[in-house]
Amino acid sequence: MTRHGKNCTAGAVYTYHEKRKDTAASGYGTQSIRLGKDAIKDFDCCCLSLQPCQNPVVTPDGYLYEKQAILEYILHQKTEIAKQMKLYEKQKQAMKNDSKLESKSEEREKVEKFKTRENSIVSKPINPFTSGQNRGGDKGSSSSAAAASTSSGSVASSSQSLPSFWIPSLTPEAKPTLLKKPSKAVLCPMSGRPIKMNELITVRFTPIDPSLDRVALITRQDRYVCAVTKDVLGNSLPCAVLRPSGCVVTQECVEKLIRADMIDPVSGDKLSDKDIIPLQRGGTGFAAAGVELKAKEARPVMQV
Structure with missing residues (x-):
């Protein structure tokens, strides 16, 4: 297409060149470009420094590196893995301590429940002449107590199902993210496979x-x-x-x-x-x- 054809604005067709020009000017739409040799x-050249290698080494997968650059990369990755492993062990120890505290609190709750149940058991002599009246009174009191419990239960369930952002006790909280156990293998930055120092081959x-x-x-x-x-x-x-x-x-x-x-x-x-x-x-x-x-x-x- 000639230069005159690209700059022509009197055409009845919205050309591909005009569409690309408008897309670049508008800031919308995904753009793609083909890379050149440069x-x-x-x-x-080294895959890390992108400079011609002075002491080149190659991995078993065929990726070329400068010896100093790849050794520094492996040492850096090993230090990072050691730091992540320490954080993981610290998190693991904290979770173990929390589980111990929870188990102790559960045992205490069980003991307290047992004590309250044992203290509530009281033996009283039964009067055969007033047992019917007491039974009627007990039924009335039990029905009122049941109604009160259902009303309080509905209020509690509604308050639990609808969290409030204004009451601190009902505000939802974000739990900390759990760290996964890091892998001890150092991965090649190009292939993503494990790489070791003794597997590097000197290139001549x-x-x-x-x-x-x-x-x-x-x-x-x-x-x-x-x-x-x-x-x-x-x-x-x-x-x-x-x-x-x-x-x-x-x-x-x-x-x-x-x-x-x-x-x-x-x-x-x-x-x-x-x-x-x-x-x-x-x-x-x-x-x-x-x-x-x-x-x-x-x-x-x-x-x-």
Whole structure:
């Protein structure tokens, strides 16, 4: 569509461009935008600092981290878990003390009820000549007492069913939220699976020959090559890490060369399927590689 067509306001049709322009100006409606290459992390950058790694390590799931950054993250998570565990133990002890107090109060109430029942039992001699009158009087008194009890019971039930915000004794209160027992496992910030220090694998990138270009390694766009085929590595090229040597090779090299005999070409060690770790990479500006390239902003929606 030409520039004249976008700015045309004499058309009889409400175009898609005009709708998007009005939506952005009004402040209503959810907007979505496609991310470009500059918004995607490079394959050799740390998932926490988003900077090129100096001492890279990789998890068994294929996420690359700077060694110092991931170790600081694990130590920080362990201290937070220890704090949450102390709060949970404190809450558990408080609940145990409350249950003991409640059990003691219930026992005291049972004893008091027993005493009142025993004290109310009084043996009186029965007069056979006045027993009928007393029975009639007792019936009248019992009926009046029953009526009074029903009226008081209805008043009490109505007062209990309708809480008042003005009477402190009837005001509903918010109970404190109970803490759940925290898990002792430290989770990976990317995959969400448990991560341990001894499971981190040291990665050894093969740099490009510095004599070919005088640009610094960090500012250079192409920094590393495959350890076997010497192909330039990038986000558009799937890579894998070999566990015994820690070298990074292309996925094509793995399928065509390494899987034929399952031997590490650098260290000469025998490989298994678990020793070949696919390196998680970002996406390019045109196709996604495990990363969602669309960003959405949720805003209020006007409904009729």
